[in-house]
Amino acid sequence: MKHIMIYGASSAMAKQVAHLYAKRGDRLTLVARNAEKLETIKSDLETRYSAQVKTIVQEATDYDSHSTLFEDDLPDIFLIAHGILTDQDKAQSDNSYLLNQFHTNFFSQTSLLTHAANAFEKRGSGTLCVIGSVAGDRGRMSNYAYGSAKAGIEAFCDGLRHRLSKVNVGVVLIKPGFTDTPMTAHIQPKGALWAKPEKVAKDIVNAIEKNKPVKYTPGIWNYIMFIIRNIPRFIFHASRL
């Protein structure tokens, strides 16, 4: 039985990940900012799988509380799932909105990762996993405020992985493509490329199991992003992507 801590546990993807771990009998600590949602998820996992679930209410930008998560009962796996989809137009006209986005989508992840990494490093085992995005692979006019935060997470993970490779601690970055979750509920219609959070969750659990440094999910995004990254700038700029 492993101990899994999930941050941003009310996210649709994280919820499905929790189901997979609970089903196989692992112990869960779920962290989210909304107590009512946490309670619902806990009841669900307990009722369906008789799972052992602990909950912690925490706002991701409340940086001071981050270290308390790793004081005792250190998890084997720590997954960070929270994030928000930035409104690019608003980010261009409202500077404080823009900066705030980085708190939720970048600073909070780096702070959490740092606390967790220090504890895991000391122990000499465990896996850290963060949900980034394909949006971090190349800045695009329609969502570079969000994408750059995700790109930052990738570079941060690269360095952290380098550092923790010396002590046998894994760092796994997940890059989902379009996924049908509350974050993207407003985008209609949803075409063939859209994945269900259940599929993404399976890939997350597998990637952690295999300690994959970077996992595109579903796999087809490997190819799509390879192309997007390699489109020459003069062609790219002719698009409105």
Next chain:
Amino acid sequence: MKYTPWGNFPNTQENSVPLNWTGSPLPLVSDSCLPRGLGRSYGDSCLNSPGLLLDCTPLNHFLSFDSEQGILKAEAGVTLQEIIENTLPKGWFLPVTPGTKFVTLGGAIANDVHGKNHHIDGCFGNHVLRFELVRSNGERHICSPTENRELFRATIGGLGLTGLITWVEFQLKKVTSANIDVETIKFHNLKEFFEISEESKNYLYTVSWVDCLATGDDLGRGLFMRGQHSSDGDFSSKSVNSQSPLNVPFNLPSFLLNGLTMQAFNTLYYNKQFSKLSKSKQNYNPFFYPLDAVRNWNRIYGRNGFLQYQFVVPHESGQEVVEEIFKKISDSRMGSFLAVLKNFGKIKSPGLLSFPREGVTLALDFAIKGPEVFQLLEELDKIIISNHGRIYPAKDARMSTEMFKASFPNLDEFLKWKDPNFSSLFFRRVMGETKI
């Protein structure tokens, strides 16, 4: 968005928003909204264009299960399939189940669904202990047989029109096995059907399949199935799940469904059985959910879709009415290969608009090939209404205002509790309203 009902008729463009958490306020709507489960209703009772559909399927958290008492509390989007998979291994089964397990709890309440044990256990609503209802003015009510009783009664069988059910607490049924000991008995006419029904009253589950194309002496011939949970203590399920390999991947051209194929199907089904009575043990899946094994079977009716017609008439006139209707259908040669006949029992549901009442019920499908089907069903309606019967809203896409108003005597009482901002295509149609 494409969001068709099970009969693929009517064909509308629907707007839908997912509901993710029971605690969230309802989305603000300019016109009207309607909760939506898995869309297993056949007609327009689960449609609302140009209004909004509230997709309840993400509300699928289990909240608690008391395995001593068999009481389950779960959100309204939880499906019957998920419930069975969770509780049957612990010895608890659904108190009442329709002929498909791909139905949500909210849908089961809003249509007050019935099953093969109606004569013993009544409707789904008879087993509901409590639920929470959210109204468009933001009020939340806990409804039970004793608390907010009127809203409780209006919401059971209330077609989603009284507000959003967020969670439900209900009583499951203690069973001895996931298997059913089934006896199948051949009957040659309706008189025999009623006789066997009478002598099978104490069997928990009863249902019959009738060859509705047979004529003359064979009119009303069919197979009577009665069953009880086996006593073998086996709770495993040879599951037929939603990833079933049998799947009708596209709409078959409707010419495949002419009278000939249907007759062949019926005769085969009927002749499969050689002796008068045969016994077998069946897993609950093939027994309750034979059609779930073929995913999207509704597509065999082709692009134009189909209508299902289910009525109930009181016993007094039961046999004559069913006979008359069979004659009309077999003359028309438009009927389906699926004709299901059953006696409903005495137990009254709390639901104001509940469909079941004591009597005999018959359900069959009609492929929509042209206006003749609608004409035929209008004629059947007249027979039903003059015999104090009614047809099932969950399966309807066409009944007239007169038919609806005449057959649901509690309608006026119900309307007092309807939410002003909830509506459906069905409701506007049967109320003769055009505005939404």
